Every structure is written in structure tokens, then in C-alpha cells.
Amino acid sequence: MKNIPFNKNSILLAPMAGITDSGFRRICKEHGADCTYSEMISSKGLFYNDEKTRQLMSYSTHEEPIILQIFGSDKECIKYAVNYINRNFTPAAIDINMGCPAPKIFNNGDGCALMGTPEKAYDIIKAAKEVSDFPVSVKFRSGISSRTINAVEFAKICESAGADFITVHGRTRDQFYSGNSDMDIIKRVVENVSIPVIANGDISDYASAHKALMHTNAYAVMVGRAALGNPAVFEQIKSGCCDADSTQTNHYIFEIADRHLQYVIEDKGEFQAVKEFRKHLLYYLKGIKNASVLKQMSCKAISYNDCMKIFDIASKNI
Ligand SMILES: Cc1cc2nc3c(=O)[nH]c(=O)nc-3n(C[C@H](O)[C@H](O)[C@H](O)COP(=O)(O)O)c2cc1C
Structure with missing residues (x-):
């Protein structure tokens, strides 16, 4: 059209x-x-x-x-x-x-x-x-x-x-x-x-x-x-996917989140990117067991490595 x-x-x-x-x-x-x-x-x-x-x-x-x-x-x-x-x-x-x-x-x-x-x-x-x-x-x-x-x-x-x-x-x-x-x-x-x-x-x-x-x-x-x-x-x-294996999906989503953060860093530099990415971290942690500590860590993240640590712990909590 x-x-x-x-x-x-x-x-x-x-x-x-x-x-x-x-x-x-x-x-x-x-x-x-x-x-x-x-x-x-x-x-x-x-x-x-x-x-x-x-x-x-x-x-x-x-x-x-x-x-x-x-x-x-x-x-x-x-x-x-x-x-x-x-x-x-x-x-x-x-x-x-x-x-x-x-x-x-x-x-x-x-x-x-x-x-x-x-x-x-x-x-x-x-x-x-x-x-x-x-x-x-x-x-x-x-x-x-x-x-x-x-x-x-x-x-x-x-x-x-x-x-x-x-x-x-x-x-x-x-x-x-x-x-x-x-x-x-x-x-x-x-x-x-x-x-x-x-x-x-x-x-x-x-x-x-x-x-x-x-x-x-x-x-x-x-x-x-x-x-x-x-x-x-x-x-x-x-x-048309409706019930993918949720463990697999979570690992996949964390991989996506990692790449997402890298793109934001490319665009805005690490300091600004991580500050702005904190809200996305909270969304990526949706549905993770015992996420309250991880959520607190997310609010304080200041580097790419801080974010990766959070995903690493979250992967073990799935
Ligand atoms: C955080 C947030 C920011 C939004 N900002 C805009 C915006 O800038 N422009 C706009 O047209 N709609 C905005 N919306 C509305 C969305 O584009 C969309 O119309 C709304 O969320 C309903 O769709 P959904 O049920 O798929 O979320 C925003 C929605 C949210 C949740």
C-alpha cells in the first residue's frame, strides 16, 4: 500500500x-x-x-x-x-x-x-x-x-x-x-x-x-x-509460540538483555547507559525468584560488570 x-x-x-x-x-x-x-x-x-x-x-x-x-x-x-x-x-x-x-x-x-x-x-x-x-x-x-x-x-x-x-x-x-x-x-x-x-x-x-x-x-x-x-x-x-520452556526462555532473555545494554553503552557511554538501564534491569528480572536483593543491586548498578553480575545471580535463581 x-x-x-x-x-x-x-x-x-x-x-x-x-x-x-x-x-x-x-x-x-x-x-x-x-x-x-x-x-x-x-x-x-x-x-x-x-x-x-x-x-x-x-x-x-x-x-x-x-x-x-x-x-x-x-x-x-x-x-x-x-x-x-x-x-x-x-x-x-x-x-x-x-x-x-x-x-x-x-x-x-x-x-x-x-x-x-x-x-x-x-x-x-x-x-x-x-x-x-x-x-x-x-x-x-x-x-x-x-x-x-x-x-x-x-x-x-x-x-x-x-x-x-x-x-x-x-x-x-x-x-x-x-x-x-x-x-x-x-x-x-x-x-x-x-x-x-x-x-x-x-x-x-x-x-x-x-x-x-x-x-x-x-x-x-x-x-x-x-x-x-x-x-x-x-x-x-x-x-506462534505460547509455552516455551521458561528456564530456557530466561537464559535467552538475559542474553538479549546483555546485548541490549551493550547497544545502549555504544550509544551513550557506560556511565549514562547503566544509569538509564537500571529500569530495564527491573523489567528483565520480572518473574525471577527472590528478586528483591537483585532489585536493590539493580538500583545501585554503575557498570556493565555490575549488571552482568546481577544476570549471573538471576540465572542461578531461575
Ligand atoms: C512508559 C510508557 C511510555 C509511553 N510513551 C508514549 C509516547 O511517548 N508516545 C505515545 O504515543 N505513546 C506512549 N505510550 C503509550 C504506548 O505507546 C501504548 O499506546 C500503550 O502502552 C498501550 O499499548 P500496550 O498495551 O501494548 O502497552 C507510552 C506507554 C508507556 C507504558
Whole structure:
């Protein structure tokens, strides 16, 4: 299909702020993610030349195809961000975040707040589309609250503004991550637009991915939290694997974690990498017996060797 940087039934790595940096994208790509996303990038931060914001955009060929996700509600800042991407990068697409529920984003009129100001959302998407050298997509939720579910109408607005594809997370802003992702609303979105729809929310294994694709008839699916501590989730879904030997799986996951850390070190240097990797250590230790001491060690890890020691002890505790 024209302008779509992945195939039907693909499995995409979700954008996750603080998680989907270069190292994490690379390890997920190696283990079956068909397309990766950056963390969300502030269009205002780019506009005001913020160095940290710019750094969030860097990526390597190992992570391609990659979609750069921007957020903001100021049309000029969005246009600036798209032009900045045009000049400096060649992503598979530019995604606009209209689903973020976090108060500091939402209360600023950004992220999911744009589902409550659809005319503004339309203008932003249209402006981005007019200047972008790349396909433009939008990621949003089922609505802001259970009383204002408007994903179908909002999807039509995205389509009429020129979005090339959309992603729908079947939860409202008020739900944050509680309850279940509503696959019925995603199905209704698919029925009401002609552009491809990516289904998102609670996809964690072969059964949930298959069910989401069958139920919604979405073009592809997106996996977020299930990749935390398990970047192999993409290949597991693809192989239809459901009950692999857990001991073997744990050893395999620690090997992956080792490589993941090495990629982060390549990118950020050992000190910064290990500091940022501590949260991933906690995810990798999920399900390990007597993990409390290991978790304490994780919070204090300052070197690659500290992390390897933790995996070594954890391997013996499986
Ligand atoms: C830690 C974390 C950070 C997230 N950051 C972003 C983000 O930057 N942009 C975005 O569109 N969604 C973000 N999300 C939402 C995910 O992309 C995804 O929509 C959500 O987690 C539901 O999918 P899942 O059930 O597969 O996790 C984030 C989610 C988590 C857990």
C-alpha cells in the first residue's frame, strides 16, 4: 500500500517515552519488530533549539524503518519540527502524538487533549502533511473519557486532514492504562476509514495479536509494555509460540538483555547507559525468584560488570 512503511499484519514497537531509545529499538528490531518508533519529541523543544530534545531524534540504520513521533498543539512549532526532520532525517514516517494522557502534556492542550479540540487537530495534521517529505500518521486513544468516546469521528478527521495511517489505543485518556483496551472501538474505526489502522493496547502474545487482527481487521498491530523485559515478544508472536520452556526462555532473555545494554553503552557511554538501564534491569528480572536483593543491586548498578553480575545471580535463581 502506498505510503505505508510496513506490511499487512506487521508488528510494530510502540513509542514509549523513557524506554524506546536507540538501544531498545535496535534490540526489538533484531528480535522481530517490523518497525520502530522514537520516544515522543516536543515540537516546541525543537522550535526553541533544546539540545536534549534534538538528541532524542538520533537513530541508526539498525532501527529502520523508524517512525519519528512528535507532539505539540502549536501549528507553527509542528511545521518547524516537520521541516527540521525533512532537513536532517529520513524516517519511514512522522507520527503526531494525540493520545498522551500525562497531565503535564494533556493540561497543555497537547497529546490526548487534541481529541477534545478536533478542529485544532485537523489544522495540525493538515499543516504537517503540507510540509512533510514523509508519510504522516496520528496516534490517539478511544476518547478523553467514557462519556466522550469519539475515536471514529476523530479518525475521519485525521483521514480528511491527509493522515496516511493512524494508530488507535482502545483506552480513554481517563483510563490511562487501567481496564482493557477496547477492540470494538478499533473495529469501528477500521470500518469507517479507508486509511490503514494499527490496533494497539494489551497485545502481549500470539493469542492477543491474532485476536486483535481478526476482531478489528486492522492493518497491523503495535506492542508496547509487553516488550519491556522481553524484546523477544515480536519473534514469539511471529512464531506462534505460547509455552516455551521458561528456564530456557530466561537464559535467552538475559542474553538479549546483555546485548541490549551493550547497544545502549555504544550509544551513550557506560556511565549514562547503566544509569538509564537500571529500569530495564527491573523489567528483565520480572518473574525471577527472590528478586528483591537483585532489585536493590539493580538500583545501585554503575557498570556493565555490575549488571552482568546481577544476570549471573538471576540465572542461578531461575
Ligand atoms: C512508559 C510508557 C511510555 C509511553 N510513551 C508514549 C509516547 O511517548 N508516545 C505515545 O504515543 N505513546 C506512549 N505510550 C503509550 C504506548 O505507546 C501504548 O499506546 C500503550 O502502552 C498501550 O499499548 P500496550 O498495551 O501494548 O502497552 C507510552 C506507554 C508507556 C507504558
